[in-house]
């Protein structure tokens with residue numbers, strides 16, 4: 001495990017400002033048109049590529065419109081539309097169970113708060129943050145996915161590899177008004193330049209700030 005150095009506050013703010021400028025259109029990649037679709041997409045997306053999820057949900061959303069539709073479905077019926085997704089069976093079971101709870105407790109509406117969302121099967125804090133930001137316009141925190149985790153460690157925005165701890169570090173660093181956007185800015189950088197396993201440091205706008213500039217890394 002490589003040793004990661006923290007950036008000082010001024011350089012961390014400078015790095016984030018540069019990234020915001022570099023990715024002005026950074027936003028959620030998963031397709032959705034309502035909170036239920038956002039929830040279904042985010043459950044499928046864990047450890048799977050967003051583009052692959054979008055292909056699956058394009059079919060799923062044609063057939064399932066309400067929480068009741070999912071709650072009454074049998075897993076193989078939904079699985080017919082799911083291809084190239086890791087742990088697809090478990091994820092589809094989570095979607096069905098989550099929708100059964102949404103039907104029973106929330107009159108068919110996806111809850112719009114962290115406390116209730118994280119009680120649903122298949123939804124952790126990162127997914128709940130993503131649903132709140134994108135489907136409800138509420139930023140209670142910052143979703144830390146694998147890209148945000150990797151870039152934040154390399155860049156020295158946090159030394160905590162555990163996503164929930166890293167989120168707390170990022171929340172201290174970033175103005176609350178930017179919580180909804182910053183994860184996407186960092187994620188876009190992780191996809192475009194600071195990739196796994198080896199980052200493209202020579203092309204990086206942060207290479208005169210970043211403590212891991214030029215250090216090939218598996219993290």
Ligand code: SF4
Pocket residue numbers: 151154155193194195199200201202204205206207210211212213214
């Ligand atoms: S300099 Fe390299 S390691 Fe640092 S953020 Fe840029 S691409 Fe990532």
